[in-house]
Amino acid sequence: MIEIKNLVKTYNDVYAVNGVNLTIEDGSFVGLVGPNGSGKTTLLKLLFGFCRPTSGEIKIDGRAPGVNLRSEIAFYPEYDSTYHWMKAQDLIDWYSGFFKDWNKEKEKNLIDFFKLPTHRYVAHLSKGLRAKLKLVLTLSRDAKIFILDEPLSGIDPASRVNITSGILKAYRAKQTFIFSTHIVTDAEMLFERTIFMKEGNIVIDGKSDALREKYGKSMDQIFKEELYG
Amino acid sequence: MEIDKSKPIWRQIVQEIKERISRGDIEKGVPTVRALAEELGVNPNTVARAYREMEREGIVESWVGKGTWVKKESRDKLKEEMVGEVVVEFVKNLTSMGLSKKEIKKLVRKIDD
Numbered sequence: 001m002i003e004i005k006n007l008v009k010t011y012n013d014v015y016a017v018n019g020v021n022l023t024i025e026d027g028s029f030v031g032l033v034g035p036n037g038s039g040k041t042t043l044l045k046l047l048f049g050f051c052r053p054t055s056g057e058i059k060i061d062g063r064a065p066g067v068n069l070r071s072e073i074a075f076y077p078e079y080d081s082t083y084h085w086m087k088a089q090d091l092i093d094w095y096s097g098f099f100k101d102w103n104k105e106k107e108k109n110l111i112d113f114f115k116l117p118t119h120r121y122v123a124h125l126s127k128g129l130r131a132k133l134k135l136v137l138t139l140s141r142d143a144k145i146f147i148l149d150e151p152l153s154g155i156d157p158a159s160r161v162n163i164t165s166g167i168l169k170a171y172r173a174k175q176t177f178i179f180s181t182h183i184v185t186d187a188e189m190l191f192e193r194t195i196f197m198k199e200g201n202i203v204i205d206g207k208s209d210a211l212r213e214k215y216g217k218s219m220d221q222i223f224k225e226e227l228y229g
Numbered sequence: 230m231e232i233d234k235s236k237p238i239w240r241q242i243v244q245e246i247k248e249r250i251s252r253g254d255i256e257k258g259v260p261t262v263r264a265l266a267e268e269l270g271v272n273p274n275t276v277a278r279a280y281r282e283m284e285r286e287g288i289v290e291s292w293v294g295k296g297t298w299v300k301k302e303s304r305d306k307l308k309e310e311m312v313g314e315v316v317v318e319f320v321k322n323l324t325s326m327g328l329s330k331k332e333i334k335k336l337v338r339k340i341d342d
Contacts, residue, residue: 029272165270173273188234189271209237209275218234 001026002047002145002176007056009042016042018200019056026144027173031191031208032180033223039200040180041078044149047178048075060145071100074143076134078150082122088133089118095137106170107140113166128159135163139170146175152183160186188219198227230269238271242279247288250299251307259289259297 002024009017017039024030032040045051046058049065058065060073083091092111096102111118114132117125125133135151151167152160164187171177171190181187188194194211196204204211204226208219215222230245232238242265249255259265262280266273280297283289288307291297323333 029274161270165267168267168270168272171273185234189232189238189269189275192272192274209239209278212235212237216235221235 001061003057003059005057007043007046007058008054009039009046009051010054015200017046017053020200020202022195022202022205024176024178026176029171029177029190029192030179031184031187031194031219032178032197033182033184033194033219034180034197034227035182038197040197041149042200043197044075044147044178044180048073048147072144074138074141074146076138076146076148076151078153080130080134081137082130082133084121084123087119087121088116088125091122091133092118092136092140096140099141101142103140103142106142107136110136110139110166110170113169114162128155131155131163132166135166139167142172144175146177148177148179150180150182152181152187157186164190184220184223185218191219194219194222196223196227203227232269232271239275239278239282242269242271242276243282246279246283247307248311250288250304251311253304255299256304257299259299261296 002022004020004022007017007020007022008015020039020043032043034040042051046053047060047065049067049069060069063069065073086094092107096104096107110116114129114136116129116132116136122130122133131151131154138146138148148167151163155163160183167177167179168190177190179187179190188208191208193206194204194208195202204222206214211222212218215226217225230241232241246255246259259280260268262273262276266276269276280289280291284291284297287300288303289297289299320330320333323336324330328336
């Protein structure tokens with residue numbers, strides 16, 4: 001279980017995360033929705049332990065994030081974390097060596113599903129294929145928590161469904177998924193729960209189907225109309 | 230199946246499965262939660278919720294490790310239910326157009342000929 005209390009993170013007096021309270025149960029698939037600059041990435045970095053809170057508290061199964069928890073969390077960064085001078089399969093093989101929970105079968109299935117040409121150099125892959133390669137690196141593990149930061153950003157609309165289907169295929173019950181995005185419509189059916197962020201704060205949070213009932217709107221419409229309307 | 234993202238998805242899944250059963254597309258075994266989730270592109274927990282609801286309504290039953298199965302009497306029951314809904318709607322529409330029940334009966338008999 002993830003428990004966040006009064007979490008604040010400032011960068012030079014600018015509040016990136018401004019007093020977030022949040023509990024995420026094991027096995028939930030959560031969409032973290034908000035525009036660029038709303039604090040999503042900072043919140044995810046704090047969860048993974050890339051940076052420390054200015055104040056407040058994060059507990060993952062009772063422990064503070066950091067190096068000791070990284071073996072249990074798989075993180076998909078928004079930036080390009082691949083090495084362009086390697087062949088895709090060499091990169092996967094090298095990367096997998098760092099993780100005890102690497103699942104070779106999942107790796108194979110994802111490569112097949114994404115039709116990833118692993119014999120090619122990473123430098124020669126399109127941006128979309130590099131994103132899929134990054135997903136193979138993240139999702140082939142049997143981690144407890146998966147943090148995906150903007151896996152749809154920079155992906156052309158035609159490929160987005162392929163990406164979300166791949167994520168759905170990799171998802172197993174009892175695993176926690178946190179999926180941040182500002183492109184809502186192609187991903188919202190994956191989100192059991194949707195959390196909307198604005199200016200460093202959570203403004204709407206609930207089970208997606210309960211929110212659909214309450215507002216009579218899709219998550220995408222809530223994002224566009226309730227947050228900015 | 231076209232999903233309307235502005236309405237609760239689990240309810241639409243219940244409706245879809247009921248239709249598949251009454252059409253005879255599903256006779257015994259309901260697709261596994263995972264298979265249907267991947268087919269529709271929705272979270273498996275949403276599908277599981279729909280199945281739980283159908284179990285509560287007595288349409289299907291599930292056993293651990295054996296999947297979810299349609300009860301024998303469900304197809305006829307659902308067909309009756311759905312036909313009933315259509316007929317009620319049909320009569321309502323014609324009544325609002327000013328037809329009496331007698332006239333509607335006459336009309337239906339005409340189709341028969």
